[in-house]
Amino acid sequence: MSRGGALAALLLCGGAQAGSWPQLCNNGAELSAAQHDRLLQLSDHIRADLDRRGVQAALVARSGTNLRRFGLRYSHAALALREHPQGRWAVRQLYLACDEGVPRVFDQGLAAFLMGTDDPDQGFVAVLPLAGEAGARLAQRALVREAALAVLAPRYQANAQPFDLQAQNCNQWLAELLAQAWAPEPLAGRAEAQAWLRVQGYAPAALPLRNPLWFLAMAFVPWVSLAGHAPEDGRAGWHRTTLPQHLETWLHQRQPGLQRVEWCHRRGQALKGEGWAQQLPEDCRPAPGFTALALDELPPNGILDPITPVSPNTQAQEPP
Numbered sequence: 413m414s415r416g417g418a419l420a421a422l423l424l425c426g427g428a429q430a431g432s433w434p435q436l437c438n439n440g441a442e443l444s445a446a447q448h449d450r451l452l453q454l455s456d457h458i459r460a461d462l463d464r465r466g467v468q469a470a471l472v473a474r475s476g477t478n479l480r481r482f483g484l485r486y487s488h489a490a491l492a493l494r495e496h497p498q499g500r501w502a503v504r505q506l507y508l509a510c511d512e513g514v515p516r517v518f519d520q521g522l523a524a525f526l527m528g529t530d531d532p533d534q535g536f537v538a539v540l541p542l543a544g545e546a547g548a549r550l551a552q553r554a555l556v557r558e559a560a561l562a563v564l565a566p567r568y569q570a571n572a573q574p575f576d577l578q579a580q581n582c583n584q585w586l587a588e589l590l591a592q593a594w595a596p597e598p599l600a601g602r603a604e605a606q607a608w609l610r611v612q613g614y615a616p617a618a619l620p621l622r623n624p625l626w627f628l629a630m631a632f633v634p635w636v637s638l639a640g641h642a643p644e645d646g647r648a649g650w651h652r653t654t655l656p657q658h659l660e661t662w663l664h665q666r667q668p669g670l671q672r673v674e675w676c677h678r679r680g681q682a683l684k685g686e687g688w689a690q691q692l693p694e695d696c697r698p699a700p701g702f703t704a705l706a707l708d709e710l711p712p713n714g715i716l717d718p719i720t721p722v723s724p725n726t727q728a729q730e731p732p
Contacts, residue, residue, distance in 0.1 A: 455523035468551035473656035563588035616658035
């Protein structure tokens with residue numbers, strides 16, 4: 413993959429060609445049987461943990477291509493729903509339909525969501541269980557086709573400015589879906605959703621433009637652009653887009669008691685951490701304060717995700 417393509421992978425929320433699951437509009441990583449099995453087991457651990465918490469919805473974010481050079485861990489956020497028609501804790505997300513070049517709403521199993529990575533041997537997952545009335549309203553509203561599509565932009569842009577009405581990335585679509593669910597009155601579309609988010613203190617922080625790969629990608633990758641961005645931000649060395657960390661920060665501000673669970677996997681082992689104070693180690697090796705899990709054995713309930721499609725021929729599903 414080219415350096416520009418690698419950066420697009422960092423920001424791309426997911427793309428799907430006909431007959432494939434989300435990838436960077438190319439072949440992506442091939443998973444071995446052991447890698448499939450480990451990610452199936454990890455997804456089962458995550459679902460079991462969500463079930464124990466008694467919630468109906470959760471924000472989930474995963475790592476994609478190695479983001480450390482940009483000081484980032486997570487690139488792609490989605491919504492996991494306990495009673496999803498595609499299966500328990502399946503996810504709803506925005507993706508780029510590569511053949512059409514337009515954004516779509518996509519549903520897939522949790523394990524398939526975890527498999528959308530360029531490094532199947534190591535990765536990270538952040539889970540924010542959304543409890544109480546807020547979680548219940550979101551679970552109900554997110555599955556309404558009209559609500560999901562009302563906040564879908566006409567154009568996909570991996571680094572879209574958060575309040576651009578013409579372009580959008582997957583994380584911003586999710587922010588606006590949260591607005592659809594939580595606003596006291598129905599919202600007509602993206603403009604009203606963004607207005608509600610602003611009033612609620614949603615303001616994704618600017619990112620420093622220190623890595624020259626940003627500019628390389630903007631020159632050569634069609635989904636990365638300066639369109640919609642303020643020229644003064646660029647001159648000052650800043651860039652504004654929506655990342656999972658911005659959603660996490662805003663949700664934590666709204667709900668100070670919000671739980672956060674972080675998972676990582678590295679070959680045959682996984683780690684689980686809880687709370688906001690400490691992140692899992694970058695190498696995903698066992699450390700004090702974190703729970704270690706073996707992924708070369710069956711998970712506690714012995715189920716290896718029978719409801720999640722794992723074939724590279726998985727078809728994208730339009731929202732019901």
